[in-house]
Amino acid sequence: MIFTSFEYVLFFLAVLAVRRCLGNFIVEKWFLLIASYAFYMSWNIACGFLLLFTSLLDYFVGVGLGRIEDQRKRKLLVVLSIVANLGVLGFYKYTNFFLGNVHGTLSAMGFHPSSWSLDIILPAGISFFTFQSMTYTIETYRRNIRICHNPRDFLLFVGFFPQLLAGPINRAADLLPQFKSRVRAAVLDFEIGLVQFAVGAVKKLVISDQISPHVDLIFSTPGGFDGFTLLQGALGYALQIYCDFSGYSDMAIGSARMMGFRFMENFQMPYSSVTITEFWRRWHISLSTWLRDYLYIPLGGNRKGTTRTYLNIMLTMLLGGLWHGASWNFVLWGGLHGIALAIHKLWMAWNPLAALKGNVLFDVTWGGISRVLTFGVVVLAWIFFRAESWNAATEYLGRLFSWRSDGIRLASPYILPALGGVFLVHLLVQKDRQWAHEVPTKGMALRIVAYSGLILLLTCLAATDSAPFIYFQF
């Protein structure tokens, strides 16, 4: 049941309607919990039990942390929670990757063992709900949040359906209190949620799903295309993954908002970023802040000297890459971003152009150059993220940078207009503004025009068969 499906619309309307009829807050929370598990189990029934198990484990760890005062025992408990969570995540996500690498290494050493792999189904959204659940135990250990004594509320915090499959990874401090008292969406909240949901649907169905067949085609045989087509494919994938994931996040946040719940924003026009550091403040915000707060800072952050700072950046980004999937391509993608972040940090420390700052002409020119450079680095890294293998990625880059003309030139009638449209939006819209939040506060005429445009886009240009969201595989 993906957000763009007819069943989800029916399911969501039913949840809204039933919830409205329920007079009792306790009954309402039970209803939301059952609906959330039904939503999750529509993918795979057995995985619902795994979700229940990991949630209950963290709930009891939380209860234990509330009762125990001995710091060593508290530490032991939180380590138990982290090991169990990462153990489950590691087993489902990385076992075959690990076995494959061991097998490959042994083969390279001259041994020839038979192929090893286990028949493991990756539970949908495991990376997201594991990280979300961990925020609770870690913050409880740090005594930053109150213990949740109600298992129902905790299960709802981890399993609440709009965020369950691909985030945003909400913090316990933000979401748990919202289950303490009854929330009802004000009309404005409902309207904002509806608009955000529709904007997300446009991103997914009108842009991402329409360009994906051509992007897939280009990435499937990069050796057959010329430089122009490969550039188009790389830019197309940058657009596809952004519209796919931010579209999903918009629909998740919009669904929650229509019910009166607030989720953290996950994207804020990342391709408008002037630096790679800014990019990571705008791209997958809930993951990047999670990595900052629960990995980079605990590793020492920038408090333990220059070398250690760069090491911490690299380690955080490499693990961030691995979080996306069990493949060296993702690790490499994380590594490239780590290198880019380190270079930016070095540049900021050196700051050779400081004297020129304040000059309008310099600021405009340098701003433009920085934007193009940042976007270029991001697109380059996406090639490693998307390519089928290391060899495919290097072939892609080799042909792209040598601007080969011996392949097929494919001028995609989908990618090129989509790139033009999104580029225009990035030029016209200020990067810190939230269109979906602002329009509902405007006058009727403007709202009618905006909503008509959204509906017309969806009814005329939405792809007929929606593909699953890219981030579901992570």
Added chain:
Amino acid sequence: MVARNRKLQLWVSLLAAIGIASIGSHAMVRLLGIRTGGVGYRLLAPGSGAPLALAEGSSLMASGISWELIAKEVGMGIENWFVAGSSPSEWESLMSRSPQARLRFIVVSAYDLNENFLCDYRAAVVPMTRSASDLRESRAAWQFSKRMLSQYPMEYVRALFPTVGRSDGVMVGLRDLLRRITSTWVTMESEAGPTIASRDDGAGDELATELVGDWPKDRVLRRMALMRAACQGKHSFDGPKKLALWRILRQATQQGRTIVVVLPVSPMYTEEFLTSEVVGQFEASLFEARRNAPEALWLRLDKVRELNSNDNFWDFVHMNVDGQRIATEAFLSAYRKSLNGE
């Protein structure tokens, strides 16, 4: 009071937006000439008096055989009811419109019988109860069932927004409009699906001399990508279309003579989609259908070696003038042999 006012504003703006978007969607259909369905009728070959033969098939049938020559051979006029991109499921619903037919031609191919190509107008022609029972009987996967059954509520949405689910048509129409306006955009070409709507109207043969083998590689790739997306890259022959074909065959053979023609697809299509496993499934499906209606005459034009060339097709599945000539000759030859009891 403020909340009530706000709620009223939301309702008014949503209803107004839906109204404006609906007008826009209808205008788009008119402006871009997008087909929105409807059952069509055509006389494939006139005869003396009312036509007594009925041909059932998709646009491949119209382009693959010269029906006028067939009509002369069988000595009766041939008629056809059609909807764009149709398959046995839709033909079954349409065949009742010609109860007087004494001779029926049922024209199929690996393309038509692929369960994963869904006719855009299915919901308008095939009752939902029949679709549901066929899905149940064929034990179709939930994803596939959902895809097919979701066409029915979409039919209601289309009353308000006729462009829903027709984004390819909108894109092609917009590009054609742009090309007409600029008239210099010579490099662009239509991205319509392989079943060209105008063919179903029986309109013109202006494209029928084109060779798919002459297409530029980028055009081949774009069209192939569209086709792969339309069938989700899958071919299977064990579902509602198979059941509908069985029923058609049973009913047709009870009512009179029945000739089943199996048309070829281009080697390009075969290379892309028809793996040996898929071909095996297709053959098994035909074998079962044949066993189900042993009285029918089966003409396997897909086995005619001369047709196995991209030069005989104007796109991946439709035959051009040359292909039609060879196919018709092969048809007549096999038909005459069958009359002589060979």
